Amino acid sequence: MEDLGEMDCPVVKRFLKDDNAKCLLLDCRSFLAFNAGHIRGAVNARCYTIVRRRAKGTVLSLDQILAGDEEVRSRLRSGMYSAVVLYDERTPDSETVKEDSTLTLVLNAVCSYSSGTQIYLLKGGYDRFFSEYPEFCIKTKSLPTLTSQSSVDSACSSCGTPHHEQGGPVEILPFLYLGSALHASKKEVLDGIGISALLNVSADCPNHFEGAYQYKCIPVEDNHKEDISCWFLEAIEFIDSVRDSSGRVLVHCKAGISRSATICLAYLMKRKRVRLDEAFEFVRRRRSIISPNFSFMGQLLQFESQLLATSWVAEAASTASPLLGPKSSTTTTTSTTATATSPFIFNFPVSVVNPAYLHHSPLAASPGC
Structure with missing residues (x-):
C-alpha cells in the first residue's frame, strides 16, 4: 500500500468543482452498487471473480478492470490524469485495504500501466462522501418494488390490460x-x-x-x-x-x-x-x-x-503465464468444432472454448433480416 495515498471527501469535492478533467475517480464496487449510486463522473472498475481468483500473484491489465472505457485507459497510459482516486463502499483508510480486494487489484493495475500518476484512496468510501455531499452523487431513481406473480395476475385482471x-x-x-x-x-x-x-x-x-x-x-x-x-x-x-x-x-x-x-x-x-x-x-x-x-x-x-474463458485466456496471455503451454492445433480444432456444432439446449460448457468465437461472428449462416 506504499503507493496509495489518502484523500478526504472535501478535497475530492474540490476536484469535482475545479479540476475534474485531471482527476479520475475509480469506483471499485460491484456493477449493481455502482448503478444504484456513485460519485459524479466516476468510472466503474471491476473484474470477473473467476479472473481475480485465478490471477493471484499477477497484475491485471487495464483492459481487464476498465473494459469498455477505452478513452480512460488511453488517458491513464499517457499520464493525462494528475490524480486517480479509488473508492469502495466504506473502507476508512489505506491500512485497512484487504490484499484480495478489488481496490488492491485496481491499485496494482493503475500503478503498472499508468505513467507518473498519483493514486489515492477516498477515506470512508462512497458512504461517507454521499453522507457529506449528496449533491455530487448520482442516484438511480427509485425502482418499483418487485411483486409476486399472484399480485401481478390480480392487477392485470382488474385493469383489463396485459401486464x-x-x-x-x-x-x-x-x-x-x-x-x-x-x-x-x-x-x-x-x-x-x-x-x-x-x-x-x-x-x-x-x-x-x-x-x-x-x-x-x-x-x-x-x-x-x-x-x-x-x-x-x-x-x-x-x-x-x-x-x-x-x-x-x-x-x-x-x-x-x-x-x-x-x-x-x-x-x-x-x-x-x-x-x-x-x-x-x-x-x-x-x-x-x-x-x-x-x-x-x-x-x-x-x-x-465463453466470455469468462476469453477473459481468462487474454489475462493469462498478457502476463505470459507458464500455465499456458504451447497452443495445440488439435485442441483448437476440437474446441472450434464443438462451438460450431454442439446444440445449445441443455449444454452448459465449463471448459475453455475457442476465443475467436467472440471476435469472428458466425452470422454468415444466419437468416437475413
Whole structure:
C-alpha cells in the first residue's frame, strides 16, 4: 500500500468543482452498487471473480478492470490524469485495504500501466462522501418494488390490460431501453424518451415507422428450438452503433419478456463484463416480468462461459503465464468444432472454448433480416 495515498471527501469535492478533467475517480464496487449510486463522473472498475481468483500473484491489465472505457485507459497510459482516486463502499483508510480486494487489484493495475500518476484512496468510501455531499452523487431513481406473480395476475385482471403492456419502456442504460411491441407502436412514447432506433427481436412484429427511425430485425421465435445466441454479436454491434451516434435504442419483441430481454442481458454481459445472475437482477429490477425461456437461459449461460474463458485466456496471455503451454492445433480444432456444432439446449460448457468465437461472428449462416 506504499503507493496509495489518502484523500478526504472535501478535497475530492474540490476536484469535482475545479479540476475534474485531471482527476479520475475509480469506483471499485460491484456493477449493481455502482448503478444504484456513485460519485459524479466516476468510472466503474471491476473484474470477473473467476479472473481475480485465478490471477493471484499477477497484475491485471487495464483492459481487464476498465473494459469498455477505452478513452480512460488511453488517458491513464499517457499520464493525462494528475490524480486517480479509488473508492469502495466504506473502507476508512489505506491500512485497512484487504490484499484480495478489488481496490488492491485496481491499485496494482493503475500503478503498472499508468505513467507518473498519483493514486489515492477516498477515506470512508462512497458512504461517507454521499453522507457529506449528496449533491455530487448520482442516484438511480427509485425502482418499483418487485411483486409476486399472484399480485401481478390480480392487477392485470382488474385493469383489463396485459401486464407487459402497462407503463412504458424501461431504461436499462442511458442509451438502451427494453419494452414490448405495443410500446414500439406508439410514436409519442418513442419520441418522449428520445428513441432513434429500434431492435425488433421477432419474426412477425411490424416496424411501424420505417421512415422515422433506424430499424434492425432479428427474426427469432420464442421457443426452445431457436438459436438466438448466433445473433448476440450482431445485436451488440447494432446497439453500440446507436450509442456511438448519441442515439437511443429500444429493444423489443412482442411482450418484452423473453427474446428482447435475452438480447439486453447478452449486451450487459459482453459490454459491462458482468455475470449472468448480476445482469439478470439488474434488468429484473427495472422490468420485473422478464423471463427468457429455458433454452435462451442456457444459451446465455454458454455465452457467459465463453466470455469468462476469453477473459481468462487474454489475462493469462498478457502476463505470459507458464500455465499456458504451447497452443495445440488439435485442441483448437476440437474446441472450434464443438462451438460450431454442439446444440445449445441443455449444454452448459465449463471448459475453455475457442476465443475467436467472440471476435469472428458466425452470422454468415444466419437468416437475413
